[in-house]
Amino acid sequence: MPAPDGRKPSGTVVGGVHAEGARSVAVSGDARLVQTGDNATARIVELPAEAYRPISEVDAPPGIDNLPIRPANFVGRTTELDKLDTMLASAGQVVVQAVHGLGGIGKTTLVAHWAATRTHGCSPILWLTADTPAEITQGLAGFAAALQPALSTVLEVEQLAERGLQWLATHTGWLLVLDNVEDVTDINPVLARAGTGGRIVVTSRRATGWPTGTAVIRLDVLDPTESLELLTGLLTASGPRDEDGAVELCAELGHLPLAIEQAGAYLAQNPFLTPRAYLQTLDTYPAETLGHGGVDTDAERTIAQIWRVTLDRITTIQPMAAELLRVLAWYAPDAIPLSMCQSITDPPTLNTALGVLTAYNMITPDLTTNTVSIHRLVQAVACTPDPTDPHRDPTAIEQARDQAADVLLACLPDHQDPGTWLTWRALLTHVDTFTGKVQSTSVTDAKAQILTRAGQFVLDQGMHTSALIYYRQALTEYERVLGAEHPHTLASRGNLAGAYQSVGRLDEAIPLYEQARTGQERILGPDHPETMAARNNLAYAYQSVGRLDEAIPLYEQVLTDSERILGTEHPDTLKSRSNLAYAYQSVGRLDEAIPLYEQVLTDSERILGTEHPDTLKSRSNLAYAYRSVGRLDEAIPLYEQVLTDSERILGTEHPNTLTFRSNLAFAYESTGRLEAAIPLLEQTLADRERILGDEHPHTLISRGNLAGAYQSAGRLDEAIPLYQQTLTDRERILGVKHPDTLISRNNLAYIYKSAGRLDEAIPLYQQTLTDRERILGDEHPHTLISRNNLAGAYQSAGRLDEAIPLYQQTLTDRERILGVKHPDTLISYNNLAGAYQLLGRLDEAIPLYERTLTISKELLGAEHPTTRLIRGNLAAAREATH
Known part of the structure; x- marks a missing residue:
């Protein structure tokens, strides 16, 4: 009946049955629905009796394990598997960050293999994807539903997850795997409430932040033999295949399991492709190769994609971390000095960025050396442009490359300071890697500058072949970026010439020196300091090949120009004066050389100071000149003073x-x-x-x-x-043709002769003379020495008919080239006279001895050892006439 006030009843009729109160229930017997008085509708579910049992009394049914598919091509990892066995066998709750490591390192694969094959005694095995809290909740809910399927239609996901946690807390013997944890705080509720009755294994890219008591295993790349086994297993799964290049491919992929699997899957579906061909494709098309696997490869499981996910996370924490990674990607993968990072950003930001990259295993720090390392494939991805990847935007990659160049260039120290040599040697590998990675598309000359600095260092270290490589590459870069006639290009051409000269390849050095001088005279002008330096270098090259008639005028011109342009007291003028003195000394013009050396020393002491390194060199040069003319009583005190000062100062x-x-x-x-x-x-x-x-x-x-x-x-x-x-x-x-090698051959021949081993000495002398005539020319001072020495060996062997023509030719050449008063010319006079004496040709020997003695007294002094020797020879010849 109607209500007294004429309103409808508050309840709602359902199938003829109504609920009177706001939350009272009306039940429909045929539809099994319920509806409350406030119009909410739900189904009625009849639960079996076991659904009402306390969770602590619910047993896990058989077959509830949810392990991922066991990897078919698992290799190696014996040490890590044993560690898991040991850790999980210990008493109490064990949380193992089993396998923190770089994405793609094989953490999930390791734990899945261990759980499926090792006798750990755990049951059931609950495998949860744990990269987000929602995934963890969903996984626990799924576990609860598997325990009590009837509840899955009644309870919400959160309620089921809670029930799953309660089950773990009230049971023993289970194994829980939390796979791919991104944030440690996401799993803290599980760790706190799961109890101590089972075992928990965590896999993550995170290296830090784990709760106290967590047992940690860091997973590294595969051993080379294991990575090769993995690749060849995938490659030959369907039958024999060409394995050419497999070892090199594994090395290039850094023995990273996911990269090996990705390459193996791609090769398996491409029967005409060899590992070497894949390697070439990777080198030419890195972005495409690292972004694709075989047909059945999950696009989300390629190298490029898994690290993109990691960088997404890293960037949300500290954007500079991704920028830093892009810069470090241009260097060698191992032992990157932290000092190279310090100019990239401010210290607080840098410390945070390094910490984040370390936490996600994108870099590996070494506290003993203050360096970091990066997997080579992380580098390959980070420096390969990809417009579809926000972390690898082409513009960002170019900026990182240029910044890497600037950072490296700024870190290269003074190559002449011995205290920096260890640093230099550590940086060379990064120089080589950077210059190798940078393609010839950069619009800056930073690469050329780096190559030039490296060339200077290795040349000073005696690494001549390496210097040639660096200088050649630098010249190519300068020519490409700046043009053939830019001053830096001209200087680079001179550097390459110097490297050629250092290895004795003067036939290649001199044309480059000449080109550099001509270009600098035309572009910079004849009075520019670099032009004068180029002229000096050319003079030195001429001097090295015995072209002293061309070298000396150049040295004289450089000195005149330097005095006029820079002034008589400029340090470069002092060096030019010293160079000219040395050239005069080389041709026996010691009466001109010594005053120049003395003037240079006096000026250096006054202008630079008595303890300046250049002053020490000047003092040593003067001592050498004194020694050359037999003034040993003056030379030795100078040498002693130089050594004492140098030990104290340098x-x-x-x-x-x-x-x-x-x-x-x-x-x-x-x-x-x-x-x-x-x-x-x-x-x-x-x-x-x-x-x-x-x-x-x-x-x-x-x-x-x-x-x-x-x-x-x-x-x-x-x-x-x-x-x-x-x-x-x-x-x-140095090579068989290097001038220093020829000196060594001459010296060995000389000692063989001294030991009476003439059958060994003469062929060496002959070979040395032939090589010097071909390499240095017939008139080079060293060639004349070789001709004289061979004559002496012939004389010792009694072959005077061969010795005398060589002595005569040598003397004639020395008189013409070096002058009659050169010490080497004196030696030739004495030797020819001695040969005449042996043949009894005393009428020719005695006048030669007399002339030689007169010159030696004038040049070296009456008591010089050479003068005394000649005096004795003359006396013996005169005695033989009686």
Whole structure:
């Protein structure tokens, strides 16, 4: 009946049944629906009795494990599998961040294989994808539904997840795998409430932030043999295949399991493609290759995509981290100094960025060396443009490349400071990697600058072949970016010429020097400092090949120009004066050389100071000139002073100090003080081997010098092996045609002659003379020395009919080229006179001896050892006439 006030009843009729109150229920017997008084409708579900059992009494049914498909091509990882066994066998709750590591390193694969194959005694096995809280909740809900299927239609997801957690907390023997955890805080509720009755394994890219007590396993790349096994297993799964290039491909992929699998799947579906061909494709098309696998490869499981996901996460935390990664991607993958990062951003931001990259295993820090390392494929992806990837926008990649160049260039230290050499050696690998990665499309000359700096360092270190490579590449870059006639290009051409000269390839060096000089005179002008430097370098090259008639006028022109343009007291003017003095000394014009050396030293002491490194060199040069003319009583005190000052100012291990020590030893040897000379030479050799290395050119020089001192002391059994070793090393390091190699061959021949081994000495002398005539020319001073030495060997063997024509030719050439008053010309006079004397041609020998003695007294002094030797020879010849 109607309500008294005429309103309808508050309840609603359902199938003839109505609910009176706002939350009262009306039940329809035929539809099994319920509706409350406020119009909410729901189904009625009849639950079986077991659904009402407490969760602690619910047993896990058989077959509830939800492991992912077991990987078919699992290889290696024995150590990590054993660690999982050990950790999970311990008492109490064990949370294992089992396998934190770089994306694609194989964390999921490892744990899935372990769970499926190892006897761990855990049941059931619950595998949850844990990259987000929602995924964890969904996984726990699915587990609860599997335990009690009837509840899945009654309870909400959150309620089911709660029931799943309650089950874990009230049972034992289970294994929970939380796979691919992105944020440790996402799993804290599970870790806190799961109890201690089971075991928990976590996989994550995160390296840090785990709760105290977590046992951690860091997963690294595969061993090379294991990665090869994985690749060839995939490649040959359907039958034999060409495995050419498989080893190299695994190395290029950095032995990263996912990359190996991706390559293997692609190769498996392309029967005409070999691993080497894939490697070439990867080099030419890195973005496309790293972004695609086989037909059945999940697009989300390619190398490029999994790291994009990681970078998405990293960028939300610290955007600079992604920028830093793009810069570091241009260097070598290992041992990148932290100092290279310091100019990229401010310290707080840098520290945060490094921390985030470390936390996500995108870099690996080494606290003992203050360096970081990056997997080579992470680098390959990070420096490969991809317009579809916000982290690899082409513009961002170019900016990172240019910034990497600027950072590297700024980090390259002074190559002449020995204190920086260890730093240089550490940076060379990054120089090589950067310059190799940067294609010839950059519009800046930064690559050329880096190559030039590296060339300067390795040239000073005696690494001549490497210097040639760097300088060639630098010149190519300068020509491409700046043009053939830019001043930097011209300077680069001169650098390459210097490298050619250092390896004795003067036929290639001189044309480059000439081009550089001509270009700089035309573009910069004849008075520009770089033009004068180019002219000086060309003069030195001419001097090196014995073209002194061309070298000396150039040196004189450079000095005149330098005095006019820079002033008589400019440091470069002092160097030019010293260079001219050395050229005069080379042609025996010592009466002109010595005053120049003395003037340079006086000016250097006054202008630069008595302790300036250039002043020390000037003092040493003057001492050398004094020694050349037999003024040893003046030379030795200068040498001693230079060495004492250099040890105090530059240090006992500075390269200049080692050179000065060697020079003093030579002076002692010249006066017969072998007991003082030999210890100095031994010390110098030991220091150079330790500081410069066994194969540095200066070390080879020291070894030869010590051999010479042993020879002078009659210790031939010690001298000969040193000479042999020096020759072998120079042939291997410098090449058989290098001028220093020819010197070593000459020295070995000389000691064989001294030991009476003429059958070995003469062929060496002949070979050396032939090589010098071909390489240096017939008139080079070293060629004249070889001709004289071969004549001496013929004389010792009694072959005077062959010796005398060689002596005569050598004397004629020396008189014409070096002048009659050159020390080498004196030697030729004396040697020819001696040969005449042996043949009894005293009427020819005595006048030659007399002329030689007169010149020697004038040039060297009456008491010089050479003068005394000639005087004795003359006396013997005169005695033979009676």
